[in-house]
Amino acid sequence: MxxxxxxxxxxxxxxxxxxxxLEAEILVLxxxxxxxxxxxxxxxxxxxxxxxxxWLYRRCPRILGAITVVRPETVVRWHRMGFxxxxx
Numbered sequence: 001m002x003x004x005x006x007x008x009x010x011x012x013x014x015x016x017x018x019x020x021x022l023e024a025e026i027l028v029l030x031x032x033x034x035x036x037x038x039x040x041x042x043x044x045x046x047x048x049x050x051x052x053x054x055w056l057y058r059r060c061p062r063i064l065g066a067i068t069v070v071r072p073e074t075v076v077r078w079h080r081m082g083f084x085x086x087x088x
């Protein structure tokens with residue numbers, strides 16, 4: 001029940017985000033998807049990619065909350081820690 005309530009609150013919060021912030025998030029996620037398709041291994045950013053991220057950060061500094069670059073092993077470790085904490 002709490003999870004459904006949190007989901008509803010987050011949906012409402014997203015409705016009141018500024019248009020500029022939503023467009024910046026969409027642009028970053030699309031660019032991240034392009035990077036992953038181009039190089040399925042470890043991503044090495046080119047100068048153009050770095051310039052794009054710097055420009056986005058200067059336009060909307062809170063965008064860092066939407067961007068997180070982690071390794072797949074890290075996500076698996078987080079899930080395992082979560083399950084271990086749940087079953088304790």
